[in-house]
Amino acid sequence: MTEAPAETCPAGLYLDAISHSYGARPVVQGVTLAVPPGQLVCLLGPSGCGKTTTLRIAAGLERPSRGRVLLNCQTVSGDGLHLPPEARNVGFLFQDYALFPHLNVAANVAFGLDKMARADRAQRVVEMLRQVGMEAYAEAWPHQLSGGQQQRVALARALAPRPRLMLLDEPFSGLDKRLRDQVRDETLHVLKSSGVSTLMVTHDPEEAMFMADSIALMKDGRVVQMGSPEELYLNPETPFVASFFGEVNLIPVTVRNGSVDTPFGPVAAPDLGEGAPAELLIRPEGLTLVPDSAGIAEVLASRMLGRVSLIHLMAGGLHLHARVPGHFMPAEGTRLTVRLDLSQAHVYAAEPGNS
Template identity: 55%
Template sequence: MRHVPARRHPGQRAGPRCPRTGTVTLEFHDIHHAYGDLPVLRGIGLSVAPGEIVCLLGASGCGKTTLLRLAAGLEPLQAGRIELGGQVMAKPGREVPPERRGVGFVFQDYALFPHLSVAENVAFGLRFASRAERAPRVSEALALVGLDTYRDAYPHMLSGGQQQRVALARALAPRPAVLLLDEAFASLDARLREQVRDDTLHVLQNAGIATLLVTHDAEEAMFMGDRIALMREGRILQLGPPEALYFGPTDRYVATFLGEVNRLPSRVRGGQATTAIGALPAAGQPEGAAVEVLVRPEGLQIGTAAAHQAEVEACRMLGATTLVHLALPDGAGGVLRLHARLPAGRRLSRGERVTVAIDPERAFVFPPEAP
């Protein structure tokens, strides 16, 4: 099992302050943006504290990469204000050039120059520094990402993970106040992606600078982020620590985006949403209203002595957990099919009868999804 670094509170410094800029906060104020008649960002407000990693999470087209490009100065700001350390970096009609913002950017494809060595690629990010500064800065950045022995290698000689670390070193070499990463792990295969994410998290914590990371992968956002800003159609639906979004989603979309859920139809009676496997408090839902109970797979408790009987249709070990497929009557003449996740090692046989109950900490009540 991989080591997961201890999570910091938002804004808590995980390493030394940025040598050049000190403690700097990135702030977005009421950002609106459109491409022609198509609105892309609709009133975004967000801050990233020094030493904090904030993940912009959402489906393709929700506006997260556009927000990153506006922060980097790659697109002119149409409405709102972007500040860095209290200094205005962008507002309509006034843009600080990208090279003067103190912002590092890691692109999805890394954008390494194939004809330049690793050291020369990293030095390219220092083209505005004096010649005397470049060599020690390159060595410092390569040591930070663990590639100091590869300085004379070329990109084609490196693995995908090593190329990603070169791109990260190039972004960190100028000692930026803010680091922006756009789907930086998307091109790696699953196993390598886990290792590179782990390595990158340690590097970012040691760098101690404000970091904004774009991803469409909920697991990645929960692993990397001190806070997650879940976006949909140009708005932030919920902002907070990963555990707040996972265990306390304020919106059906948030609940389903952060992980798999079982869907149980219900109706509110006496303040409770009753389902075929138990009832939950339905605070805020009107009496008699049709609702849907969403239960995470690990929120289904499997036992042998309760009223709710289900049949095991399949049981598969998936490493750290075991996935169980269940079928049980829905109380209306139909069949409910549910997924449960159990600790690794527990084994159930196909056709076995078990009992099912709901863990209320991992279940949520929302109005039915609109057609």
């Protein structure tokens, strides 16, 4: 393997200007990102955006058309070199856990430990099953386990050889919501305690925010914004980024004196020119509602969605949605005062055809 200069290469996984095409169709275009040791980075985006191909390139399952893949500053793809997955010491956890049906739980976890002495191998199996809470199932067969239990065994098997990198591709999508929440929480703690670099693919923004130290949001083969979950949610750089993290109220506006007008007061737009057509995106949770007979907004409908209430309202000729924590069900026709949280409002130059 070729070593990269230490000053230009962070430890862990480093994708350096990766591009890949299938025939004439580009699917990954100039992706650069780092996954430091102990960190979990999520590749997030809609179907067909290139995130799974990027993961496969990191794994060695695909050879990039251009760019390099480095593990701990050693080139594993690029510069005329391409190491196969088995030579990279990489762990995998996919939607299909792919446990071997003819092996019991302990033998599944031991599968990748054939180079260890028998006593050390047995000790490592016990250690990993204990870490994922499955030590009582060492003699069980995969078909006797629930989906969540199979996922834990697959995680133990992937981590048992102490990989330099863990790759997760939609690993929780086959579980029902209640179990999914529990298993991904357990998985996060196991990965963090192991200190392994982890790259995960998901299309679910809530899951990405729950799991990730950093999110790389992809669109059309490119990373359009990368940062912490808080950065992407609170400071989205484009309407696509803002809207990908949940429903938004989209309002066509015009810039006047460095701001745009809303029924709830002005929102600053310092980077847009005077008279420019713009788009104002307001998150539904950025609207605080207070019953007020003199209020400017009127309730059209109220719906309870569990943890939040969704309120349809009309204000200044605009049909808007507001999300209020807990139970808040004002009757149709109720008048409201609306306060806008400016951190939940974002102004962008109007995209062609939207103004």
